[in-house]
Amino acid sequence: MERLLRGDVRALARAITLVEEGSARVPAMLRAVYQRTGRAYVIGITGSPGAGKSSLVNVLIDHYRLAGKRVGVIAVDPSSAFSGGAILGDRIRMQRHFLDRKVFIRSMANRGHVGGLAEATHDAVDLMDAAGYEIILLETVGVGQDEVEVVDGADTVCVILVPGMGDDIQSLKAGIMEIAHVFVLNKSDRPGVDRLQAEVEQMLGLRDWQDAWCPPLVRTVATGAEGIEELCARIADHRAMGVGGDAVSRRRRELSRTRFMTLLANRVLAEVVRRVGPARVNEAVEAIAARRRDPYTAAAEVAAEAGVGDS
């Protein structure tokens, strides 16, 4: 991992591929770099397809590069035989940064990491962080629950909305609306932007924010780079009240807890299966499918046989 820690792009790309594939070498890789992580600032970018996320990521790259930062981008896509094209399209659109060696762009799909896509993404963020990227943009392709979990691991989450989505905001974006730190009203030169802003503000007004961070709204036109300075200022505001000082931020502690519990659960489950053997697992599954045993009883029995019983 020394080459990765020196910022070698090929070493980083290979390491992320191993993470994506769920290689057995991942734990040792993470162990080798982990103490060099925690320096990058991670910005999540999510929103519906067509909201202009890729254009926005492009202008954010420009902004942070002008500020002298090394910028990493992870475009996250839940595994799907049907969606291979979208990611490729994003990468093509981002190709104007392709020759800039201080910009590293990478897509991630769910290819077998034991902790799922979220855990794989967190590992990839750590690797980029260790390789010296100071700003990491975590972009989701869609707005599924998996992707909400992924961007929820970012330090600042930007949710991109566009005028004309109308009544769907309330139902489609459940979950997404709640994790936003900044709302970006993109394509704000379109009609309907005032109504969209009023809808979001009304929704935010339902909650009592007290001392909590109430997400600001920023209007942008990403293709024309309008509003980007203000967006970056709001991200900086959120950053200023979070990470920094002596305290590790609450968000990073929550992310650490989630990662730990996910890895612990996967590890002990694998050990229990190893102890009782795959045949015993199949027998339990068969009994459940045939309605001879309910799933709770079957799980209790197998846990006890593996020496992890209680009840």
Added chain:
Amino acid sequence: MERLLRGDVRALARAITLVEEGSARVPAMLRAVYQRTGRAYVIGITGSPGAGKSSLVNVLIDHYRLAGKRVGVIAVDPSSAFSGGAILGDRIRMQRHFLDRKVFIRSMANRGHVGGLAEATHDAVDLMDAAGYEIILLETVGVGQDEVEVVDGADTVCVILVPGMGDDIQSLKAGIMEIAHVFVLNKSDRPGVDRLQAEVEQMLGLRDWQDAWCPPLVRTVATGAEGIEELCARIADHRAMGVGGDAVSRRRRELSRTRFMTLLANRVLAEVVRRVGPARVNEAVEAIAARRRDPYTAAAEVAAEAGVGDS
């Protein structure tokens, strides 16, 4: 549970509430009814907000009631402070069946079940099944990953599309498209239905189906109940090649495996945490957040201390 097994509606409603809340009484409830389950046929209904899912569920209820079946409906909504209204709206729309005692309609949110919304929904399906409902319609409110997992537990999954969604199908519906057994082109009196059908067929053409079930497309106008007979015929076709005969279907075995592994993982994780104590867990989380320990090493250490180590 005797009243529930006799079909008592109030007992069923109370039991599902306990499931939703993740009550400690759930395992005993499931144990008591499980051998009386496996008779209901579960039909999943999913698609974007505005696709007409509730109208479709209404006419499906009519259809199966006319066929003399008792019908249960579960409307699934991932927990969200913002989406309480949608479910209420669905229930109001379904109120024409409100006085029919052979129709049981229930919404489910994520309120604390240890296995999450999917496991809670499977448990609720079992309870309805045990109470004598022969057809269970599992309707999702949105199209998040959570909801994909929920309907993926159904015997037949219907994905509802509407004309005019255009290019978004490919990116937004990743995951959803793959679990469909029947595609419903609803609101098919609208312009664009031919294009929609062509897009879906093109997508399906990318895969080699061989002997597998290739999802048929059915055009419907749910508000006018057009196409519903054909839809039910296609559902019956899919049912005929799945559940039935001596063999427990592959899908039900897969669902049994998922439920078993989820409950087993939750159970052994809880036992490991009990053994090492919450203070040790907090210590591990703190070390990860402060970058003194990587999450893989921390998980391995805690698993070993709980007597579930390996490696």
